[in-house]
Amino acid sequence: MNADDLPSLRSLLEREGLWARKSLGQHFLLDLELTRRIVRAAGDLSGKQVIEIGPGPGGLTRALLESDAAEVIAIEKDPRFVAILGELGPWSGNRLRLIEADALQVDETLLVGSAIGTPIVANLPYNVGTPLLVKWLKAGPWRGPMTLMFQLEVAERIVAAPGAEAYGRLAVLAQAVATARIVLRIPPRAFTPPPKVASAVVHLTDRSDRFADLDALERVTAAAFGQRRKMLRSSFASLAGPAAERLLDEARIAPTERAERIDVSAFCRLATVWRAAQVSS
Numbered sequence: 001m002n003a004d005d006l007p008s009l010r011s012l013l014e015r016e017g018l019w020a021r022k023s024l025g026q027h028f029l030l031d032l033e034l035t036r037r038i039v040r041a042a043g044d045l046s047g048k049q050v051i052e053i054g055p056g057p058g059g060l061t062r063a064l065l066e067s068d069a070a071e072v073i074a075i076e077k078d079p080r081f082v083a084i085l086g087e088l089g090p091w092s093g094n095r096l097r098l099i100e101a102d103a104l105q106v107d108e109t110l111l112v113g114s115a116i117g118t119p120i121v122a123n124l125p126y127n128v129g130t131p132l133l134v135k136w137l138k139a140g141p142w143r144g145p146m147t148l149m150f151q152l153e154v155a156e157r158i159v160a161a162p163g164a165e166a167y168g169r170l171a172v173l174a175q176a177v178a179t180a181r182i183v184l185r186i187p188p189r190a191f192t193p194p195p196k197v198a199s200a201v202v203h204l205t206d207r208s209d210r211f212a213d214l215d216a217l218e219r220v221t222a223a224a225f226g227q228r229r230k231m232l233r234s235s236f237a238s239l240a241g242p243a244a245e246r247l248l249d250e251a252r253i254a255p256t257e258r259a260e261r262i263d264v265s266a267f268c269r270l271a272t273v274w275r276a277a278q279v280s281s
Contacts, residue, residue, distance in 0.1 A: 117144030155200035
């Protein structure tokens, strides 16, 4: 199966009069060699169910179907693309399942059934990339490795280390669950239409010791980084009140430290002791 035998994506867009909508954060990848590189970065997908978000005209979808994935579940919010994506069904031996829905509202467990470790590969719409990532970080065993494209600035925030300017809440949440690395950087000119910023593909694989209570970690990091230039005894007090210093001591964190200097494991300890204090109160 070779997607080069299909009509070009650009010709399909011109035939149907379909162009990206800024309101949906759409920027299309029409270069099949580039979408193939993204799929290769996702690893071996042969025989697996794969979820794709925001396929648009189907550039990444074609490359995923070429990879011999058992099934590609493509979730598309924009109804304009349903018809041209549907044309990939017969070509792929009916291995494409197209879901017209908002990915933020989808319950993926209803789509994958009893499958465990379903990979997600997507060129995410810029305006929903971060909330989708947080949603999937909290997901159960149905979700496997993620290979996701973001604005470069967001990608750098996901992989940032303590002390880096980009280090913040998103880095802590992502790295508490997964090992994250940038595997591909993509210039604006690769997209139609070109965005104003560069993009990057991040590959995330779950840690064997992933932190379980992401809701508590969200609350703790929101407080800590909400006033990131203040000492933690002040910023964390917005969540923990007068117990802030005691809980920081229990988590073995100096109250005079600032959030950007605290590593992921320390934030996980703080989330744990904060949750325990909530339960006991």
